[in-house]
Amino acid sequence: MVPHFAYIGPGAGFAFFGSFLTLAAGLCMSIFSILAWPFRMARRALLNRRSFRKARVKKIIFLGLDGLDSRLTERMMAEGKLPNLASLAAEGSYRRLRTTFPALSPVAWSTFATGVSPARHNIFDFLDRSLKTYQPRLSSARVGRPKRVLRLGRFRIPLSRPVLELRRKSQPFWTILGKLGIGSTILRVPITFPPEKFDGKMLSAMATPDLKGTQGSFSLFTTRIEKASYENGSRYPLRRAAEDFEGEIEGPADMCVEGSPILRIPFRMLRRGSAFELRIEGSQCKLEPGVYTSWQHLNFRTAIGVKVSGTARFLLTETEPECSVYMSPINIDPEHPALPISHPPYYAKYLANLLGSFATVGMAEDTWALNEGVIDEDAFLDQAYSIFEEREAMFLDALESTRRGVVACVFDTSDRIQHMFYRHMGASDRHANVIEEMYRRMDALVAKARTFVDSGTALFVLSDHGFCAFRRGVNINSWLRDNGYLYLQNGGRESASFFEGVDWSRTRAYALGLSGFYLNIQDREARGVVRSGREAEELKHEIAAKLSALRDADGATPIRTVYETASLYRGPYLEAAPDFIVGYNEGYRCSWESAVGKITAEVLADNPKAWSGDHCVDPVLVPGVLFSNRKIDAADPGIEDLAPTALNLFGVEPPAWMEGKALL
């Protein structure tokens, strides 16, 4: 996507700050905490008695299966392939679950947490844009450099914490319950990075960066190249040394020294028959063809001696005649996190000590490595199920230890496997049943969760959206160009990513992100040209009507509905939303290029990637699922209804700002 840049995340700086000031503060806090313990316990016991007085349940379990599709689920239940979900539906309820506009995980899970529409929680897409530069940003979190840095010669000593900000607004139901003394354990629910303080435990999920500050970039070490190259993942030369090989792992940049050089760790691979011994610093492990190593600790030392810890897994993908080794994105080490990834901060360490190290990056399954052919389908599945097992262990631990309160855990396996294997479904190849096997595995997980359900427990199994095929991409930017709404400088027709060469003085609309597009409004965008009010409204109607009439070469209709966002929901953050949400038909999605502001010659093009299933379509086509052991009367439940339902079950009146309605 872009060449690599010096690490601009706070890893090294954060670790430095953590190792001195925080250590001292931590010591004081620990002493105080021990002294105050009896008083806190007494207060909590009193509060607990009051908190649960009106409660209709002792415990609520939310089991999130990201992307579990209603049509596939219903078909497999009818075929008897999902006995545990079928039995749960028979005992309690099953409904299709209305998703959000747009049907994207960061949006939908934020609505799950807060019980409000996107206009009230501020997450409309994976990306939003800078109104000054038109450049994309991650919509849900900001990670910035420390504000105060002491310069000592060539050294840069951070004197404050890096700026970390969760952009999701409103209040999750677990925060409200926590204030009333009802605790929750929230595991990997999307859009929980950085973790917020509340009365409970939380492990962050989607948007948690890797140690390099990206959303997860793999490395491939290979004898096939002589110079490093950087795409979504990075490729580095693997040098022969007699029978062995050696290379260098690139980590984060060292922000504690002038020029921010990249931190590196050398490694060697010593031949042991058909396998190798991988040596990294003082540690070693076996590297066998096609078998992932366990999580290996990577300690990067900065110029001032501070250690920044990450973890990665390695996979030998070929040995003869060329040799290649895949390395997963370098995850923030849960035992020594360089950024906060849990609340309380020690919770990630507790889990790692109890269950072993685990993936911490937001989207942990490495879809880009499969897209780019660095790992194959089987290796991707191994990785996805390994992450699933890590999460299952955390989930079961939370269920074991929770007598009262909420346990919510979201599993991404169902989403990632459908994204990457949709093209195999119905085919006759050996991966044709991968998606069905995944559904069966999720069904088995439901059986395990049900063993923790008693008469005082409400269990909800839900997904945030369904799935469709993604065969053709629509470049909305190219369509806007063809229809005179977007112009390139010097009469150009194509551009690189991020609107390079766009003539903003004549551009009236532009697309960014997966869900929709924006008008270029005066006094909102830095170089806006469309007057808000009547001119903008008329332009909206005109564009919506024209875009709905788009046809593919075979006469198919790529776009089902063009939604004007202001007609979908009302709230204080509406001005940050795309002006339109595009409801694609099944088989279509916003093209890869359009999502990052790249203008291509053609409006419609085939999707050539392994990523062949998607849900960025008209939300009415991809409802999620909702199962419960309780009877749900509502005919048309939405994902916004779960937060008020949780409050209601604990006898708490949902606050007026919540838009969802309690289902029970």
Place this chain on the structure above:
Amino acid sequence: MTTSIKLKNDLLKRVAKVAAAEGYSSAEEFVEHVLEREIAKLEDAQSDEEIARKLKGLGYID
């Protein structure tokens, strides 16, 4: 980390009323949003390189 800012009681009452009417979950959220919006107009934007690099690896975009 947070710091408290004092508001006159009358203003706070008006803030709370408007915040509730607009769909904010608290008066603090309303005040933060208004301040952020105004400050964003005055602050420098992050460099494009920085922004683009952070998105690397996000499965949904190339």
